[in-house]
Amino acid sequence: MKRFALFLTCAICFCACAVANDFPSLEPTFVFESEEEDFSSREIFRAALLFSESPAVDVTPWLSKYDELEAHVTSDDFLSLPELERAESVLDFLYERVLKNYQLKQTKLTVALDRGTYNCVSSSVLYLCLAKACGLEVVGNRAPDHSFISVNIDGRWIDVETTNPMGFNPGMRRQISSGAAGTKYAVVPKRQYSGRHRISDRMLVSLVANNLVSVLMDAGRFDDAVPLAVSRMMFLSGEEEGGVDDGRLNFDIVCSNYAAALQRKKLYVDSMDWMDLVVARWGLSPGLHGNYEDASFNGILSLCNSGKSSEALKSYEERKSSLSAENRLEIENMIFLAETKESVESLDEESGLAYLLERLTMPEASNPQIKKQLEGLVENYWIRKCAAMNNEEKFLEAASLAQEGLNQLPSSRKLIRIKQQSLSNYAAWVHNRFADAANKGRYEEAREILKEGLGNVPENAALKNDMVRLNRLSR
Numbered sequence: 209m210k211r212f213a214l215f216l217t218c219a220i221c222f223c224a225c226a227v228a229n230d231f232p233s234l235e236p237t238f239v240f241e242s243e244e245e246d247f248s249s250r251e252i253f254r255a256a257l258l259f260s261e262s263p264a265v266d267v268t269p270w271l272s273k274y275d276e277l278e279a280h281v282t283s284d285d286f287l288s289l290p291e292l293e294r295a296e297s298v299l300d301f302l303y304e305r306v307l308k309n310y311q312l313k314q315t316k317l318t319v320a321l322d323r324g325t326y327n328c329v330s331s332s333v334l335y336l337c338l339a340k341a342c343g344l345e346v347v348g349n350r351a352p353d354h355s356f357i358s359v360n361i362d363g364r365w366i367d368v369e370t371t372n373p374m375g376f377n378p379g380m381r382r383q384i385s386s387g388a389a390g391t392k393y394a395v396v397p398k399r400q401y402s403g404r405h406r407i408s409d410r411m412l413v414s415l416v417a418n419n420l421v422s423v424l425m426d427a428g429r430f431d432d433a434v435p436l437a438v439s440r441m442m443f444l445s446g447e448e449e450g451g452v453d454d455g456r457l458n459f460d461i462v463c464s465n466y467a468a469a470l471q472r473k474k475l476y477v478d479s480m481d482w483m484d485l486v487v488a489r490w491g492l493s494p495g496l497h498g499n500y501e502d503a504s505f506n507g508i509l510s511l512c513n514s515g516k517s518s519e520a521l522k523s524y525e526e527r528k529s530s531l532s533a534e535n536r537l538e539i540e541n542m543i544f545l546a547e548t549k550e551s552v553e554s555l556d557e558e559s560g561l562a563y564l565l566e567r568l569t570m571p572e573a574s575n576p577q578i579k580k581q582l583e584g585l586v587e588n589y590w591i592r593k594c595a596a597m598n599n600e601e602k603f604l605e606a607a608s609l610a611q612e613g614l615n616q617l618p619s620s621r622k623l624i625r626i627k628q629q630s631l632s633n634y635a636a637w638v639h640n641r642f643a644d645a646a647n648k649g650r651y652e653e654a655r656e657i658l659k660e661g662l663g664n665v666p667e668n669a670a671l672k673n674d675m676v677r678l679n680r681l682s683r
Contacts, residue, residue: 348412480507
């Protein structure tokens with residue numbers, strides 16, 4: 209999440225541009241309840257159907273289609289096949305009866321059954337269920353951006369690339385035809401899946417939801433994505449993959465992406481409130497913590513920039529126990545500056561200056577950034593006063609005010625320049641009066657004008673030269 213720089217030395221007009229719509233539901237679209245004691249192949253497939261059509265609809269029509277497929281692979285003839293042939297025949301049967309066209313993002317089992325369109329997840333689930341139904345030992349595998357199946361034949365695990373009709377035991381040559389021209393073979397190259405690892409049946413089925421959540425997020429459909437991610441998280445029930453609670457991790461990603469989407473719309477306070485709802489309902493996980501902190505920071509900053517420091521302080525107090533020490537300090541400094549600016553704007557100039565000087569003595573001002581901001585506000589006060597005097601051609605008064613400011617801010621380059629310019633303007637004003645009197649032959653009047661001017665700016669070279677010229681003229 210991008211942080212916004214503190215910048216409170218000038219008028220800030222930013223505010224949230226709108227009120228967000230209702231947030232996505234943090235409740236599941238459905239809670240899977242098994243109809244059997246064991247997680248049978250049929251139950252695995254029913255879960256996949258529910259994820260495919262979430263929010264849940266009646267999946268009976270597709271279960272009936274699955275039952276027909278399962279009836280074939282559990283027939284006496286099919287079960288009489290040797291395990292190796294049976295495992296290969298399951299893939300052949302799927303491509304004969306169901307799978308027709310590969311499509312990368314088509315994960316739904318319902319669409320696979322209706323149209324024959326599939327991807328690695330849907331085809332893996334189909335193979336796993338039918339292979340289990342006919343008594344084979346099978347497991348799902350997950351690799352980055354891919355899933356596939358392995359089947360145990362006589363103690364040897366054989367990979368099944370379910371996205372290809374020739375994908376049984378990749379790397380093995382398979383006969384595809386025989387005739388006068390000879391026998392033809394096909395080979396699906398054996399892939400070395402980097403990062404491959406075995407996963408549970410539940411995890412494989414949950415990849416249906418995982419993929420669909422990703423598609424929904426890409427489309428900005430968080431109202432659908434978040435509840436589906438909740439259903440997946442509850443379905444996995446804390447099941448870990450490589451030491452990571454994958455269901456919770458996916459849920460955290462979806463919630464964080466929604467928070468980021470709100471921030472892109474400049475709805476920073478809504479983003480902060482959304483993350484609060486997530487934490488209140490499902491707790492603050494390690495995977496959510498960083499984005500929770502960023503949303504809190506940006507939301508409180510938005511309140512500060514909108515002139516709502518009291519709301520910012522309240523928001524901070526409600527959340528500070530969940531924030532890091534570094535973030536707490538940053539936010540406290542930010543609120544201190546916002547309170548200062550709002551108070552100064554409510555006071556007259558003299559009272560505002562006294563207030564700023566008092567704030568500069570407080571412990572918070574030991575922070576270099578805060579000190580710089582406060583000094584900038586003090587500096588602006590003196591710049592405004594000097595400008596008013598210069599506009600009235602009260603140049604000496606302007607220079608005097610600049611010096612008062614320099615007594616408080618000795619290193620202010622702006623005030624040093626203003627003092628110098630004010631004195632230069634005064635010298636030019638004196639010169640013009642002198643020249644007018646001298647040009648009219650009123651030398652004594654011209655001399656008095658120069659004496660007064662040099663009394664105020666004795667080192668001014670232009671006025672010194674004017675006096676030399678006057679002395680020559682009046683001899």
